[in-house]
Amino acid sequence: MTAQIIGDKPNTYAFTKALGESALVTEGGCLPIVVVRPSIVVAAWKEPLPGWLDNLNGPTGSVAGVGKGVMRTFYCKKDMIIDLVPVDVSINLAIAAAWKMGSKPTKTILVYNSTSGSINPLRWGQLETLGMAAVRKYPMENVVRYPGGSYKESAILHKICQVTLHSLPAYLMDTMAYMMGKKPVMIRVVEKMHKAQKAIEYFATNEWKWSNDNVEKLNKELTEVDRRTFNFDLSDLNWPDFIAVYVKGTRQFVFKEDLSTLDEARKHTDKMFWVEKCLQIVLFIVFGKLFAWLFC
Numbered sequence: 001m002t003a004q005i006i007g008d009k010p011n012t013y014a015f016t017k018a019l020g021e022s023a024l025v026t027e028g029g030c031l032p033i034v035v036v037r038p039s040i041v042v043a044a045w046k047e048p049l050p051g052w053l054d055n056l057n058g059p060t061g062s063v064a065g066v067g068k069g070v071m072r073t074f075y076c077k078k079d080m081i082i083d084l085v086p087v088d089v090s091i092n093l094a095i096a097a098a099w100k101m102g103s104k105p106t107k108t109i110l111v112y113n114s115t116s117g118s119i120n121p122l123r124w125g126q127l128e129t130l131g132m133a134a135v136r137k138y139p140m141e142n143v144v145r146y147p148g149g150s151y152k153e154s155a156i157l158h159k160i161c162q163v164t165l166h167s168l169p170a171y172l173m174d175t176m177a178y179m180m181g182k183k184p185v186m187i188r189v190v191e192k193m194h195k196a197q198k199a200i201e202y203f204a205t206n207e208w209k210w211s212n213d214n215v216e217k218l219n220k221e222l223t224e225v226d227r228r229t230f231n232f233d234l235s236d237l238n239w240p241d242f243i244a245v246y247v248k249g250t251r252q253f254v255f256k257e258d259l260s261t262l263d264e265a266r267k268h269t270d271k272m273f274w275v276e277k278c279l280q281i282v283l284f285i286v287f288g289k290l291f292a293w294l295f296c
Helices: 002-006 012-027 059-067 087-103 124-137 155-179 186-204 213-221 224-229 239-254 259-295
Strands: 034-038 040-042 073-075 084-086 110-114 150-152
Touching: 002 012, 034 087, 040 059, 040 087, 059 124, 059 186, 059 239, 073 155, 073 186, 084 087, 087 110, 087 213, 110 213, 124 150, 124 239, 150 155, 155 186, 239 259
Parallel strands: 034 110, 040 084, 073 150
Antiparallel strands: none
């Protein structure tokens, strides 16, 4: 039934956004209406605090999954633009757009695309490199595995890696937890993660070009003071610095992990690195002996 209702829209979220705008067009009447369309909203750039966020929506779930050592594969097209926009930038734009409509009302619905792709693009491949560096610079507490893995451009390879790098280790860890009298949780975590990955796939394997003309025009109409106070110009955003702040913010504000624990977290992460390497050596020896027994 859902597929019949949403038609060509990728999910109910995109469908209800389009439905809302359609309602404004047909039912708005003579009301002064302005629409701000954020792309993929992530952590704050500057306000209220750099890196601030309070949920695991969108890419933040992947940041958390990689940071905790759970997520090892992700399906996307690395050369495509991932249109991220900090939450405070979209809020500043909404305030400025409301001022514009309030001071110079018009019956025409004004639309402002709060996006980064047309002025300061970031690609999925860049995010992979920057994100992995950031989660190792600001490691999270009690990682279950050393943060690693890679983005895949092959759907088949991604599925294979989901089974071998996500599901099988989850079943192994839950079996060990059950034998030790602890509550098994990893299988449920991985299933939720796979569901979230599936929801993102459409946006990670497609690309859109958004016009920023209205946003640039609005920015020029502001005074210098207002441009600083309600900044929504992303041309000066440094992506390497921001991704590092984003990861640190996920650690600090979502997982509530104090920055004073970074040194201890680094020690634990380093330990998990060597645990992983030792396990890989053991598996290599076991499979080598098995191969020799079968074919030699």
